[in-house]
Amino acid sequence: MAEIVLDNLTKRFPDGALAVDRISMDIADGEFVILVGPSGCGKSTTLNMIAGLEDITEGELRIGGQVVNQKAPKDRDIAMVFQSYALYPHMTVRENMGFALKLAKTPQNVIDEKVNEAARVLDLTQHLDRKPANLSGGQRQRVAMGRAIVRDPSAFLMDEPLSNLDAKLRVQMRTEVSRIQRRLGTTMVYVTHDQVEALTLGDRIAVMRTGRLQQVGSPKELYERPSNLFVAGFIGSPAMNFLPATLEEGKLRTPLGDLPVSDQLRRALEGEHAGRTVIVGVRPENFEDAALVSADARPNGITFRASIDVLESLGSDVFVYFTKDIEQGVNAAELEELARDSGRADTGGSGDTVVARLDAATGVREGQDAELWVDARSIHVFDPASGRNISLAADGDGRASTATAGGTGMAGGTASGTDLSGGAETGRAAGAAGDTPVT
Amino acid sequence: MATTTARQKVGWGTANTIVVVLTLIPVLWIVSLSFKDPASITDPTFFPVKWTWANYSGILTTSSFIRPLINSIGIGLIATLIAVVLASMAAYAVARLAFPGKQVLIGMSLLIAMFPAVALATPMFNIERILGLFNTWPGLIIPYVATGLPLGIYTLSAFFREIPWELEKAAKIDGATPFQAFTRVIAPLAAPGMVTTAILVFLFCWNEFLLAITLTSTTAARTAPAAIGFFSGSSQFAVPTGSISAAAVVITIPIIVFVLFFQRRIVAGLTSGAVKG
Numbered sequence: 001m002a003e004i005v006l007d008n009l010t011k012r013f014p015d016g017a018l019a020v021d022r023i024s025m026d027i028a029d030g031e032f033v034i035l036v037g038p039s040g041c042g043k044s045t046t047l048n049m050i051a052g053l054e055d056i057t058e059g060e061l062r063i064g065g066q067v068v069n070q071k072a073p074k075d076r077d078i079a080m081v082f083q084s085y086a087l088y089p090h091m092t093v094r095e096n097m098g099f100a101l102k103l104a105k106t107p108q109n110v111i112d113e114k115v116n117e118a119a120r121v122l123d124l125t126q127h128l129d130r131k132p133a134n135l136s137g138g139q140r141q142r143v144a145m146g147r148a149i150v151r152d153p154s155a156f157l158m159d160e161p162l163s164n165l166d167a168k169l170r171v172q173m174r175t176e177v178s179r180i181q182r183r184l185g186t187t188m189v190y191v192t193h194d195q196v197e198a199l200t201l202g203d204r205i206a207v208m209r210t211g212r213l214q215q216v217g218s219p220k221e222l223y224e225r226p227s228n229l230f231v232a233g234f235i236g237s238p239a240m241n242f243l244p245a246t247l248e249e250g251k252l253r254t255p256l257g258d259l260p261v262s263d264q265l266r267r268a269l270e271g272e273h274a275g276r277t278v279i280v281g282v283r284p285e286n287f288e289d290a291a292l293v294s295a296d297a298r299p300n301g302i303t304f305r306a307s308i309d310v311l312e313s314l315g316s317d318v319f320v321y322f323t324k325d326i327e328q329g330v331n332a333a334e335l336e337e338l339a340r341d342s343g344r345a346d347t348g349g350s351g352d353t354v355v356a357r358l359d360a361a362t363g364v365r366e367g368q369d370a371e372l373w374v375d376a377r378s379i380h381v382f383d384p385a386s387g388r389n390i391s392l393a394a395d396g397d398g399r400a401s402t403a404t405a406g407g408t409g410m411a412g413g414t415a416s417g418t419d420l421s422g423g424a425e426t427g428r429a430a431g432a433a434g435d436t437p438v439t
Numbered sequence: 440m441a442t443t444t445a446r447q448k449v450g451w452g453t454a455n456t457i458v459v460v461l462t463l464i465p466v467l468w469i470v471s472l473s474f475k476d477p478a479s480i481t482d483p484t485f486f487p488v489k490w491t492w493a494n495y496s497g498i499l500t501t502s503s504f505i506r507p508l509i510n511s512i513g514i515g516l517i518a519t520l521i522a523v524v525l526a527s528m529a530a531y532a533v534a535r536l537a538f539p540g541k542q543v544l545i546g547m548s549l550l551i552a553m554f555p556a557v558a559l560a561t562p563m564f565n566i567e568r569i570l571g572l573f574n575t576w577p578g579l580i581i582p583y584v585a586t587g588l589p590l591g592i593y594t595l596s597a598f599f600r601e602i603p604w605e606l607e608k609a610a611k612i613d614g615a616t617p618f619q620a621f622t623r624v625i626a627p628l629a630a631p632g633m634v635t636t637a638i639l640v641f642l643f644c645w646n647e648f649l650l651a652i653t654l655t656s657t658t659a660a661r662t663a664p665a666a667i668g669f670f671s672g673s674s675q676f677a678v679p680t681g682s683i684s685a686a687a688v689v690i691t692i693p694i695i696v697f698v699l700f701f702q703r704r705i706v707a708g709l710t711s712g713a714v715k716g
Binding site for chain 1: 603605606608609610613614615616623624627
């Protein structure tokens with residue numbers, strides 16, 4: 001049991017590439033923290049640095065209060081589950097699971113006891129004497145977990161442990177991981193690129209992009225109060241819709257219509273962004289079929305008409321896709337990158353398609369015009385240059401960025417030192433934004 | 440295409456048969472010669488007219504062959520062992536680590552492999568005489584290890600490269616020192632590679648003739664191939680064809696057994712089940 005403190009952790013590879021840039025984070029004892037981000041964001045490198053498999057270029061790493069920068073992996077008392085499982089092919093399941101204990105010169109009867117116990121928990125008892133080659137993917141995954149569990153380490157590190165499983169097994173094992181972590185109460189750092197996995201598993205999520213920490217917070221916090229455009233777009237499925245908007249006559253003029261804004265937000269926008277394009281983010285569930293919105297809720301938003309291109313019914317909900325005439329307004333650098341990273345750019349779901357989640361009771365039909373309602377209270381407004389969430393800042397009293405507000409409170413996690421709008425990048429993005437026509 | 444046509448089958452069959460016959464005829468000829476008695480050894484028949492064990496009993500009772508045979512086995516095994524252990528460590532470094540002078544090391548080992556042995560024989564003869572290694576086991580083991588290393592490094596580094604990097608990371612996390620990770624995880628997985636390398640190095644030592652005849656003077660260290668060259672007939676004018684043939688057969692048998700025994704191991708799967716896929 002131990003807390004892990006990342007203090008301005010930086011990794012620069014010999015070729016000069018900066019993989020991880022000044023990451024600071026406190027991971028409390030017993031906490032389940034997820035590192036999430038698109039591929040190449042530095043999350044695995046960060047995990048490898050915690051494990052001791054990668055040297056730390058700058059910064060300090062403390063496990064249980066001790067600086068471990070120079071310690072070998074074996075002296076850090078951590079267990080790790082690899083994406084490829086990395087089971088020893090020449091050993092049986094029993095030997096695989098007991099290997100670490102054997103190296104630690106644990107008496108054989110203790111090893112047997114622990115291995116049997118772990119095998120029982122993971123339902124591997126009947127496979128103990130088989131070799132990894134003869135196991136299914138799910139069984140191998142459990143052996144990899146078992147190898148970590150038997151050691152009773154002070155922290156578990158998991159590097160995309162479920163990404164090699166098929167969809168159904170993945171969901172099953174996700175629950176399993178969660179159950180095991182709760183049962184053992186051991187600190188766990190879990191890396192994934194799958195935001196659904198992140199949202200469902202973690203106490204706290206750290207979103208990373210290009211080596212930088214974007215935001216740290218509880219799943220709910222990240223979802224409801226994303227500190228920037230990247231987090232907003234990355235967290236949530238289907239992703240948040242982004243629309244260009246300008247502040248005119250005290251309202252946000254968007255392709256959907258003129259959205260009313262709160263006084264604070266208006267003041268914030270008038271101050272810095274008067275007459276400039278901003279980006280409005282709307283979650284799919286903030287739309288509704290206008291016919292299903294009660295009369296008292298209606299004034300909280302606006303209604304608009306849209307031609308429904310595609311309708312997907314999931315039984316409990318209905319997703320509708322429609323196009324709003326958006327003149328290349330939303331091409332903030334971050335957004336483009338996000339689209340590329342998530343593969344959205346390839347699927348043709350470019351910026352101008354809006355997705356809305358409606359109640360299953362809706363009478364909206366594919367190919368027809370429909371009247372939809374959007375909740376103006378739950379919109380987010382982003383600065384297209386820096387990607388910063390302006391609506392959070394306008395929300396008042398310094399609780400603006402969750403990155404400095406201290407996560408769930410459970411750990412008092414801070415992400416200080418994460419410069420969300422790094423110099424050169426901002427310059428480039430601002431240049432691009434300057435070119436965008438004001439709609 | 441999954442199925443081969445009849446014509447292809449016939450074509451390949453013929454080609455294979457020709458190759459096998461061409462390779463086997465000299466071997467069978469030697470075997471046949473070894474069973475002929477001295478009187479009929481020049482007979483133009485493929486099979487012996489009169490079968491005899493005399494050639495075998497002749498060479499197996501004289502110390503001029505038994506002693507070299509022991510030398511061959513001893514020198515071969517020791518040289519192989521040293522070469523494989525050193526080569527596996529060097530190959531591991533070549534495959535896994537980035538260290539200054541890596542390219543130089545690879546280049547040097549290639550250089551050793553390509554240097555003509557004939558050019559080295561005379562200098563080595565002088566060096567070994569000065570060092571007192573001439574006509575001793577170490578006198579042959581050292582050059583054999585040196586020539587076996589490049590071969591071993593090349594074969595083994597290819598094997599090590601095949602082993603997933605993550606296995607070693609897992610071992611490190613499990614608390615293994617780099618040496619333990621090598622001996623407990625990597626080396627067992629590279630065992631087929633080591634066996635293959637060992638066979639190749641042993642074959643080289645077993646068959647080596649030039650250095651064996653240059654660096655030895657008596658049966659104290661002379662290996663079997665060199666000893667065969669010193670066989671003499673019953674008289675000054677008789678050619679010891681029968682004895683040479685019998686000795687050739689005797690030194691061929693261990694190799695055949697060796698290869699047949701390890702064949703399965705050589706082709707066995709390397710890392711099945713280590714990682715997914």
